[in-house]
Structure formats: C-alpha cells, structure tokens
Amino acid sequence: MNQEYGVFTLFLFNIVVYNIPLLYGTVGEMITEKSGSLNLGVEGTMAVGAIFGYLAGNYANSMLVGLLVSFVTAGMCGLLFAFLTVSLQANQNVTGLTLTTFGLGLYFFVGKGLGADWPAMQGAQSLTGGFAARPIPVLSSIPVLGKALFSHSLLVYLGIAIAVLSWWYLKHTKAGLRLRAVGENPGAADSVGVNILQYKYIHLVLGSGIMGLGGFYMALNMGGSFEGSNCWINGYGWISIALVIFANWNPVYAIFGTMVFGFFNVLQVRASSLAYAFPELLGWMSSIPPQLYKALPFLITAIVLIVSSVNKRGSSGAPAGLGLNYFREER
Amino acid sequence: MNQNHGPLFRVVKRENTRWYHLAVSYASAIAAALLIGALLLSVQGVPAGAFFRDMFSLGVIGSKFAYKNVEGFIRLFIPLLITSVALSLAFRMRFWNVGGEGQFIIGALCAGFVAFRLDALLTSLAGESWGDAVWGKLLMVVCMALAGFFGGGLYGVIAAVLKVKYGTNETLLTLMLNYIALYLILFFGETKASWNFFLSTESERPIFATFPAVAKMITLPTPFGRFSLNLSLIVAVLICAGIFVYLKYTKQGYEIAVVGDSPSTAMYAGMKVGRIVIRTVFLSAALIGLAGAFYASSAGTLSTSITNDVGWTGVTVAWLSKLNTAAIFVSSLFLTVLQYGSQVASTSYPTVDANFAKLLQGVILFAVLAADFFTRFKLVGRTKAKRQEVLG
Numbered sequence: 252m253n254q255e256y257g258v259f260t261l262f263l264f265n266i267v268v269y270n271i272p273l274l275y276g277t278v279g280e281m282i283t284e285k286s287g288s289l290n291l292g293v294e295g296t297m298a299v300g301a302i303f304g305y306l307a308g309n310y311a312n313s314m315l316v317g318l319l320v321s322f323v324t325a326g327m328c329g330l331l332f333a334f335l336t337v338s339l340q341a342n343q344n345v346t347g348l349t350l351t352t353f354g355l356g357l358y359f360f361v362g363k364g365l366g367a368d369w370p371a372m373q374g375a376q377s378l379t380g381g382f383a384a385r386p387i388p389v390l391s392s393i394p395v396l397g398k399a400l401f402s403h404s405l406l407v408y409l410g411i412a413i414a415v416l417s418w419w420y421l422k423h424t425k426a427g428l429r430l431r432a433v434g435e436n437p438g439a440a441d442s443v444g445v446n447i448l449q450y451k452y453i454h455l456v457l458g459s460g461i462m463g464l465g466g467f468y469m470a471l472n473m474g475g476s477f478e479g480s481n482c483w484i485n486g487y488g489w490i491s492i493a494l495v496i497f498a499n500w501n502p503v504y505a506i507f508g509t510m511v512f513g514f515f516n517v518l519q520v521r522a523s524s525l526a527y528a529f530p531e532l533l534g535w536m537s538s539i540p541p542q543l544y545k546a547l548p549f550l551i552t553a554i555v556l557i558v559s560s561v562n563k564r565g566s567s568g569a570p571a572g573l574g575l576n577y578f579r580e581e582r
Numbered sequence: 583m584n585q586n587h588g589p590l591f592r593v594v595k596r597e598n599t600r601w602y603h604l605a606v607s608y609a610s611a612i613a614a615a616l617l618i619g620a621l622l623l624s625v626q627g628v629p630a631g632a633f634f635r636d637m638f639s640l641g642v643i644g645s646k647f648a649y650k651n652v653e654g655f656i657r658l659f660i661p662l663l664i665t666s667v668a669l670s671l672a673f674r675m676r677f678w679n680v681g682g683e684g685q686f687i688i689g690a691l692c693a694g695f696v697a698f699r700l701d702a703l704l705t706s707l708a709g710e711s712w713g714d715a716v717w718g719k720l721l722m723v724v725c726m727a728l729a730g731f732f733g734g735g736l737y738g739v740i741a742a743v744l745k746v747k748y749g750t751n752e753t754l755l756t757l758m759l760n761y762i763a764l765y766l767i768l769f770f771g772e773t774k775a776s777w778n779f780f781l782s783t784e785s786e787r788p789i790f791a792t793f794p795a796v797a798k799m800i801t802l803p804t805p806f807g808r809f810s811l812n813l814s815l816i817v818a819v820l821i822c823a824g825i826f827v828y829l830k831y832t833k834q835g836y837e838i839a840v841v842g843d844s845p846s847t848a849m850y851a852g853m854k855v856g857r858i859v860i861r862t863v864f865l866s867a868a869l870i871g872l873a874g875a876f877y878a879s880s881a882g883t884l885s886t887s888i889t890n891d892v893g894w895t896g897v898t899v900a901w902l903s904k905l906n907t908a909a910i911f912v913s914s915l916f917l918t919v920l921q922y923g924s925q926v927a928s929t930s931y932p933t934v935d936a937n938f939a940k941l942l943q944g945v946i947l948f949a950v951l952a953a954d955f956f957t958r959f960k961l962v963g964r965t966k967a968k969r970q971e972v973l974g
Contacts, residue, residue, distance in 0.1 A: 289753065291680070335948065339955035344678050344753055345901045346951060348894055353944025356937045363935035364626045479935070486761075493758060540773055546765035553758040560750040574753065580594070 258528045262521055263399030268472065270513030271410045272297070272484075275465025276491030277498065277505045278414050283329070283458035284495060285421060286451050287434035287572040290332055291347030293462055294488025295354020300325030300463020301483050302358050305378075305470035309370040314381030317467055325463020326456045328354060333455040337448060340576050355482055362477040372475030381405065382471045406468050411506060413461060418502040430454055434570030437577040447577060462488070493552035499559075500568030512548045519544035591961045600957075607953030615945040619938070628931050636930060637923035649809035651926065656811075657880050658890065659918040660818045661686070661873040665896035666914050667825050668869035670905040671862055674829075674842045679863060681741065681756025682870050682893025684763035685734040689871025690878040690888050691767055692733030693726040697797035697879070698779045700725055713796030722796045723813075726875050734871015735864045737763070742863035746856040760893065764886075771886045780884060790884045799879040814876040821869065826907040838862055870896075895921075898947050917943060 276293050283290045290296075300321035308317020328350055335341040362369070372378055382404045390401035421427040432440040433450045441447050469483045494512055498504035518525075519541045526537035559567050620630035640655055642648040665682050672679035700722060704712045712718050737759065744750035770780045774788050782791040801810040829835040837858050840848045848855050873892070878884055899917055903909035917939075924939040 291753075291757075331948070335951050339952055340959070341951040341954060342901065344680065345897060345947070348680065348897050349944050349947045349951070352891075352894060352898065352940045353948065356940030356942075356944055359935040359937040360622065360941050364933050366933050489757070489761065492754070496754060540769050542765040542769040542772065545768075546762050549758045549761040549765075553755060553762065556755055556758065557744055557748070557750055560744070560748040563749075569751075573751075578593075580592075 257395070258525065260395050260399045262517060262525070263396070264402075265517045265521070266510055266513040267400065267403060267407060270509050270516055271407050272465040272469045272472070272487050273491055273494055273512060274410045274414055274505060274509040275468060276462050276488055277494040277509065278410075278417050278502050279458040279461035279463075279465070280491055280495045281458070281498075281500055281502055281505065282417060282421075282430075282454050282461065284500065284573055285430055285434045285570055286454040286458075287437060287570050287575065287577070288332070288336060288451065288455060289343050289347065289574040290329070290350070290455070290459070291344060291492065292328060292332060292350025292354065292459075293491050294482075294484055294486070295351035295358075296325045296328040296459050296462045297354075297466035297469070297484045297488045298358040298482055299328055299354045299466070300460075301466030301470040302361055304463065304467035305475055306361075306365075306370070308378055308467070309372065309375045309475065312375045312377045314377050317378065318464060321463040321467035322460040323463075325466065326460035328463075329456040329459025330452070332459070333452045336576060337451045337455070340578060343574055343576065351488070358482055359479075363479055365477075369477050370475075372471070378471060378475070406464075406471070410465070410468070413464075414502045414506050421502065431570070434572055437572055441577075441579065447579075451577075462491070465491075490548050493548055496569075497548075497552050497555055500570070515544045515547045591963045593959050594962050596958060596960050603957040607950060607957060611946050611949035611953055614949045615942045618945050619942050622941070623934065626933055628934055633927050633931060633934065636927035638919060640919065640923050641926035641929075649807060651922075652809060653812070655918060655922045656815055657877070658922050659915065660812065660814050660880070661877045661890070661892045662895060662899065662914045662918055663911065664818050664821060664873035664876070665870050665892045666899035666903070666910045667822055667907060668866045668873070669896045670900040670903070670907065670910060671825065671829075671838070671869075672866040673900055674838050674905055675859055675862055676842060677742065677745070677859060677863055677866075678753040679738065679741070679756055679866055680753055680893070680897060681738060681759050681867070682896050683889050683891075684756070684760035684893070685738045685867045685870040686874040686877075686889045686893055687763040687767050688737040689730035689734035689874025690884060691763075691770070691874075692729040692871065693875035693878045694780060694793070694884045696726045696729040697722070697793040698791070701794040701796060702779075713794065719796050719800060723800055723879060726797060726879055727872055730871040730873075730875025730878075731868045732871070734874060735868030738867020738870070739860060739864045742860045746859055767884065767888070768886050771884065792883045793879070797879060798882050799876065812880055814880060817876070818873075821872075822907060822911055829907065834858075834861070895943070898943060902947060902950055 276297060279296075280290065280293055303324040304317045304321025307320035308314060311317075332346055332350055335346045336343050384402050384404055385408075386397075386402040391397045393401070419427075421431065429440065429445045430450055433445060433447055437447050440450075465487070466484060469485075469487065473483050490512060494505060494508050497512070498508040518536075522536045522539065522541065522544070525533050526535070559569075616634070620634070623630040623633055640651050642651050645651060665686065669679055669682055701713070704718075713722070738756070741750070741752045741755045741759065744755065745752045770778060771790055772788050774781065780790060782789045800813040802813060804811050829838065837848070837853055840851065840853065841855055841858050845855050848858070870893070874888070877888065881888075895917060899910055899914045902913045902917075920939040920942055924934075924942075925936045928934045928936045928938060
C-alpha cells in the first residue's frame with residue numbers, strides 16, 4: 252500500500268482516517284454548547300458509546316445495531332447530564348467531569364470484566380465489512396487526492412454529512428435559530444415562548460449521541476481490541492472540546508479544524524518517515540520532539556482562546572450563556 | 583401561554599438548609615453507589631461482600647506488610663487532600679480552576695529540577711558528603727517545596743490574570759494548560775539527550791532517574807513497628823487547618839467570601855476584585871504545585887502519570903464537601919479509601935479493574951448532585967402556591 256499511494260497520499264489519507272472521531276466529538280459538543288451547556292464529559296461519553304456500541308454491534312453482527320447502540324448509550328449520558336444540570340440545577344463543570352470519570356470507570360469495568368470473553372472484531376463480518384473503504388465512483392479516481400480523500404468507509408462520509416447537516420440546522424432552520432437563542436440568552440428566549448427545557452434536553456441528548464458515534468468509530472478503527480491500560484478514546488474527547496473553540500462553534504469550520512488538528516496528530520507519527528523521504532526539504536522535521544506535535548492542538552487553542560478574548564469584536568461564536576444554568580425565577 | 587393553568591408544581595429556592603437533609607442525602611448517595619457497585623460485581627460473578635471487605639480494610643487485615651499498605655494509602659491521600667483544599671479556594675470565588683492536573687505536574691517538575699540541580703551544585707561546592715548532614719536534607723526538601731509552590735502558582739496565575747484583564751474563559755484555558763503541562767513532562771520523560779538530567783543515565787530506554795537520596799521526603803519513625811510517618815502528611819494537615827483559619831478569621835478570607843457571593847458588592851465596598859482573584863488563584867495553584875512537589879519527593883522520582891488524576895478527583899472532593907474545609911478532609915479520606923482499596927482488592931479479583939473506584943466515585947457524586955437539588959430547592963404544588971398568593 253505504501254508504494255502505491257506514495258508518502259504524501261498516505262499522509263493525507265491518515266489524517267482523515269485517524270481523526271474523524273474528533274469531528275464527531277466536536278460537532279456533538281457544538282450542538283451541546285449552542286444550547287448553553289458546557290459538557291466536559293465528552294471523553295467519558297465517547298468511551299461509553301464506544302464500548303457498548305462495539306459490543307452490541309459485534310454480538311448482533313450488525314453495523315446498524317452498533318451505530319444505534321453507541322448513539323443511544325452515549326445519548327443516555329447526555330440525558331443524565333441534562334437531568335442533573337437542567338432539571339436539578341447542578342453545576343455543569345462538576346457534572347461533566349464526573350461524567351468523564353464515571354464513563355471511563357464503566358469502560359474499564361466492562362472491558363476488563365469480559366476478560367477472555369472479549370469478542371474479536373474478525374468474528375463480526377458486518378463490522379469489518381462495514382468499516383471497509385467505499386471509494387466514491389468518479390472522485391476517487393482523481394490522482395493523489397482521490398485516494399486520500401474520497402476512498403473511505405461509510406462512517407467517514409457519515410461524520411462529514413452530520414457536520415454539514417448540523418451547520419445547516421443551526422444556521423438555516425427555525426429550530427436552530429431558537430436553539431442559538433437559548434444558548435445566548437435563555438431568559439429572552441423563554442419570554443418569547445421558547446420551551447427552554449425541551450430545547451436543552453433534546454440537544455444535550457442529540458449532541459452526546461453524536462459523540463458516541465465518534466467513540467464507535469474509534470472502536471472499529473482500533474480493530475476492536477481492548478487494552479487494559481489505555482482507553483480507545485485516548486484524549487480525543489478533550490481535543491474535541493478544544494476544537495470547538497478553534498472552529499469558533501461552527502460545524503463546517505470543524506471539518507477544517509479536524510484536518511488541522513489531525514495534521515499535527517499524524518505528523519507526530521509520520522515526521523520521521525517524511526524527513527526520510529524528503530531529506531532536503533523536510534529533514535528538519537525529525538529533530539522536532541513528537542510531544543510538541545501532540546501539545547500543538549492545545550497550545551493553538553489556548554492562543555485562540557486568549558486572542559479572541561483580548562479583541563472582543565462580537566465575531567466569536569461562543570454562546571453568551573455558556574456554562575450558566577437557567578433558573579426561571581431568577582430571570 | 584395559558585395563564586390559568588400553571589405547571590403542576592414549581593421550583594422554589596429554600597431559605598435555609600437543614601443538617602439532616604444533608605446527612606440523609608449523603609448517606610443515601612453512598613448507599614446507592616455501593617448498591618450499584620454490588621450489583622455490577624455480582625453480574626461479573628465476583629462476591630460483592632468479600633470484595634468490599636478487602637476494599638474497605640485496604641488489605642491490611644492478615645497482611646504481613648500492613649505498614650506498607652498504610653504508607654501507600656497516605657502517599658495517595660496527601661496530594662488529594664492538598665489539591666482539594668486548594669481547588670476549593672478558587673471555587674469559592676467561582677473561578678473554575680480545572681487545571682489542577684497541570685499545576686500538579688509543573689510543581690513536580692520544578693521540584694525535580696531542584697532535586698537534581700541543587701544536588702549537583704552543592705556537591706561541586708561542598709563535596710559528596712553535603713547531603714549527609716541534617717541541614718542538607720532539610721534544605722533540599724524546603725527548596726523543592728518552594729520550587730513546586732511557585733512553579734504551580736505561576737502556571738495557574740496565567741489564567742487568573744487573563745480572566746481578570748480580558749475575561750478569558752478560565753475553565754477552558756486551564757483545561758488546555760493541563761495538556762500542555764502533560765506533554766511537557768512527557769517530553770522530559772521520553773527524550774534521550776545529554777542535557778536531559780531528568781533521565782536515568784544507566785538505562786538505554788528513557789526512564790526517569792531516581793532523585794538523589796537527599797531529595798527523598800523526610801519520614802519520621804513511629805512506635806508502630808516499621809511504619810514511618812511521611813512528614814508531608816503533617817504539613818498537609820497543617821495546611822488544611824491553616825486554610826480553615828484563613829477563610830474564617832482573616833480579612834483576606836472575608837474578601838474571598840464577598841467576591842464569591844457577589845463581585846459587584848465587593849467592588850462597591852471598595853475591594854479590588856481583580857487583585858483578590860489573582861491572589862487567591864495564585865495561592866490555589868501554588869498549593870497544588872506544592873502537592874506535586876511533595877508527591878515527587880515521597881515517590882523519589884518523576885513519572886508521566888504522576889498526577890494519578892488528582893486534579894480531576896480534587897474537583898469531585900471539593901464539590902462533595904460543598905467547599906467546606908473540614909468536610910474536604912473527610913471526603914478526600916473517603917475517596918482515597920475507595921481508590922486505594924479498589925486497587926488492593928482488584929489484585930485478588932483479576933476480572934475487576936482498578937478503575938472500579940472511578941465508577942463508584944461517579945455514582946456517588948451523581949447521587950449527591952441530584953440530592954443537592956432537594957436541599958437547595960423545594961417543590962411547591964399548584965394549589966398550595968395559589969393559596970399562598972391569595973394570602974400574600
């Protein structure tokens with residue numbers, strides 16, 4: 252495969268394959284945050300969606316069941332978050348962090364508990380087949396880019412479709428407009444008759460469900476093998492939270508942002524082979540510590556966060572009511 | 583909207599919280615968590631009773647090396663206690679410092695820097711034997727603690743200054759700083775180079791070097807056999823008491839309370855809100871850095887997983903305790919029992935992961951967060967509300 256694709260094509264290809272879960276996580280968190288809730292439980296939610304989606308999909312030997320179960324179980328995490336923070340007015344930061352702790356605990360408990368009974372992905376034809384690449388007819392024959400961008404599994408296309416659809420929903424539908432109003436100023440939205448409770452619940456569950464799909468993708472991308480020490484999600488949930496800021500709360504920018512963050516992710520793995528392939532042009536890359544590449548998404552996001560707060564020009568997509576609970580009687 | 587038919591009940595804030603509401607909510611939260619835990623364990627075919635017995639006894643019963651278990655327990659307890667108390671300081675002002683992980687790491691790194699460099703410096707000045715003197719060890723440990731304190735504090739104060747000056751979201755910024763610190767320690771831990779004094783020179787693979795003996799935390803002999811007391815436990819308890827007094831009886835503590843209650847009130851009362859926030863967050867982050875330094879010194883080495891998630895667990899503890907310093911002492915003790923206990927118990931039950939404690943911890947906090955609602959609010963039925971309206 253290496254020779255056929257060439258280093259550059261393989262590089263682009265990997266950016267997409269390894270980082271689509273970031274897109275799912277980010278779009279899910281964007282929908283969540285647009286309703287005014289900061290859910291720091293992305294990592295845990297993705298882990299829950301990943302393990303239950305994978306197990307269900309494997310036992311049922313069905314891709315569809317896997318997708319559905321990952322969406323529903325992760326959505327239940329969102330429901331729990333909504334119940335605690337919206338109905339019971341619990342603090343969002345604490346609830347989110349607890350969701351992560353709980354989700355990871357559950358992930359390891361279930362995985363380790365199965366032990367030798369852990370089902371291998373090879374046993375489920377539907378999962379291996381469903382995750383195989385489906386080249387898009389005409390586009391995939393474009394030289395270099397065709398193989399890199401248009402020859403992926405259905406889940407990659409689904410992720411991009413969800414991102415575009417979310418953008419359209421937020422920007423061009425009445426419900427999307429109302430949702431944004433809820434996130435900006437719930438008191439004002441309430442006064443014109445928007446059902447705050449309903450909007451928050453629906454979108455918190457929806458957002459978490461989408462995160463869960465990203466977890467399911469990661470499970471399949473890891474070949475479904477459970478390791479006792481490392482979670483599949485491996486920090487992608489946290490990067491997603493960073494990416495929401497980087498992409499300025501816009502799902503279409505999130506596609507672009509995923510590619511940028513993915514670029515650094517892959518660079519960290521591929522730097523030495525790139526330096527080896529183009530010693531004169533890229534030889535310097537092997538001397539950069541790989542940890543820097545890993546830290547870059549967080550470093551860039553920190554800078555974006557600071558710069559956007561220094562020049563407040565109203566161009567930020569951050570909802571004004573982000574992280575604040577809405578209590579009607581204190582409106 | 584139909585004005586005549588309001589909702590079936592509405593939510594009203596309680597004026598005062600009764601202590602038995604709290605007691606009942608905590609007891610039921612813990613009971614719920616243990617029940618769910620027991621259920622999950624029995625699904626896996628693990629005897630829940632025996633597992634919990636091993637867990638809550640910390641494996642001390644019938645063990646020849648019980649003192650080792652107690653020492654290990656204390657080593658986990660100290661960082662959690664200090665971090666939780668420190669976080670509660672920032673939380674009191676509604677400053678969401680979720681950067682405990684990063685501040686802990688930076689504290690540990692700074693302490694490690696001092697351990698290696700100060701030792702090298704003094705060895706070149708006073709010869710190999712400098713560390714054997716009593717003043718040597720004390721000097722070293724104090725210097726490490728100071729380095730951790732200021733390192734962590736300065737790292738944490740970045741977010742405070744930006745928040746005060748530009749309104750930068752501190753939750754998200756401290757979150758990002760966690761990962762920057764994590765990759766920094768990974769960089770030192772994984773880069774083999776002649777300048778990198780953090781790594782062991784003997785090993786081919788990159789491994790953190792052990793600290794010189796003089797940089798190991800001071801331990802005090804006790805009457806209980808081979809058990810020796812870690813000095814930093816005493817310091818941690820003193821810090822805990824100090825913060826209690828600081829918050830309750832000093833002017834600065836009063837300022838924190840006012841700013842936390844209402845920043846505008848504080849402003850009108852002539853308090854410099856920005857300065858108070860920056861000062862308090864510095865103290866919060868510095869104490870976490872100090873905890874990092876203590877832990878590194880007690881362990882005698884750095885590690886890429888040095889935090890043991892203390893920055894996250896600390897948030898749980900602080901919140902479980904409603905930011906009350908005395909309650910933090912109890913909750914962090916309890917959560918350490920869960921953590922250390924499940925580690926110990928999981929060694930005899932290989933199908934149970936050591937992360938079982940996280941699951942329990944999550945359920946407990948969920949239950950407390952839910953029960954909290956009923957201590958802060960009450961539900962008023964439609965008819966009763968109407969009657970009150972008529973009477974009012």
